Amino acid sequence: MAARTEPNPIPSVWARQRREPDQPSLSRDAIVREAIAVLDADGIEALSMRKLGARLNAGATSLYRHVATKDELMELAVDEVAAEIRVPPAGSPDWRAAAAETAHAFRATALRHPWLSTVMGQAGLAYLGPNLMALNERLAALFVETGFPDPEGAISALLAYVIGMSTTEAAWLTTVARSGQTEAEFVARLLPAAQQAAAEHSNLAASYASTADPARQREAKFDYGLDVVLDGLAQRLPR
Known part of the structure; x- marks a missing residue:
């Protein structure tokens, strides 16, 4: 019997269960830190999952295990820097x-x-x-x-x-x-x-x-x- 899925999941990274890293050097925290570095240096237009994967020496598929979309990545980045306030x-x-x-x-x-x-x-x-x-x-x-x-x-x-x-x-x-x-x-x-x-x-x-x-x-x-x-x-x- 197929697993039941939620018909209308909440479109937010905070509503999903956090996955364990598939490799020791790659984690959601590391992805977010690198994303913030890109955003600070070059702005929103410069940030893409492909570019971020290249900077982290990881394939886009590995990133998507932790962050499903760029929108989710921005949610995480916003919340991370909010800790500074x-x-x-x-x-x-x-x-x-x-x-x-x-x-x-x-x-x-x-x-x-x-x-x-x-x-x-x-x-x-x-x-x-x-x-x-x-x-x-x-x-x-x-x-x-x-x-x-x-x-x-x-x-x-x-x-x-x-x-x-x-x-x-x-x-x-x-x-x-x-x-x-x-x-x-x-x-x-x-x-x-x-x-x-x-x-x-x-x-x-x-x-x-x-x-x-x-x-x-x-x-x-x-x-x-x-x-x-x-x-x-x-x-x-x-x-």
């Missing part, structure tokens, strides 16, 4: 400082892995991964302990801001990296054209007045928007 423990005396620390940790992780923010909403059911679930659990504990009437809404608002800003920032830094110049050099080269375009708009002209420390300027913009989000969340707390 630190959330202060619940009961922190200053919820704003704890939320800001989390936001900065997320931003730093997203800038180390420029592909992360763009695939957060596309990597299948990545939120089922243990690291992302732990991240959300710690954030929920923080906002519940603080007394937010809608902790999930607070989490969504905070993460939507961070992911949105990080996506734009990571795309900008990728463009800079491809130019072969430092960020300051790249901005200095663009500055004359930007100043000319903004010359008739006094409110914009001030934004292009200097190339001094563009990294600090990016962080200042992030902090400003983060303060606005946290100010809004604070209004939701019971008085």
Whole structure:
């Protein structure tokens, strides 16, 4: 009698039983680590199961024993780097400082892995991964302990801001990296054209007045928007 199969399996790597490695040097963890190295260096377009197999000296068939599709591989990669995001423990005396620390940790992780923010909403059911679930659990504990009437809404608002800003920032830094110049050099080269375009708009002209420390300027913009989000969340707390 043929074995029964589930008619509509959940399309996620987290819903499948993990297989044992078919060779000592090849494991799912090794595959994910190598995939992240490719993603960090060359972006999503450069990642393929065939190329990954070649880098690991393994055939595509061996990889498919551990990861069925590229979508599953992206789920695993997203969850792996999510472990780098630190959330202060619940009961922190200053919820704003704890939320800001989390936001900065997320931003730093997203800038180390420029592909992360763009695939957060596309990597299948990545939120089922243990690291992302732990991240959300710690954030929920923080906002519940603080007394937010809608902790999930607070989490969504905070993460939507961070992911949105990080996506734009990571795309900008990728463009800079491809130019072969430092960020300051790249901005200095663009500055004359930007100043000319903004010359008739006094409110914009001030934004292009200097190339001094563009990294600090990016962080200042992030902090400003983060303060606005946290100010809004604070209004939701019971008085």
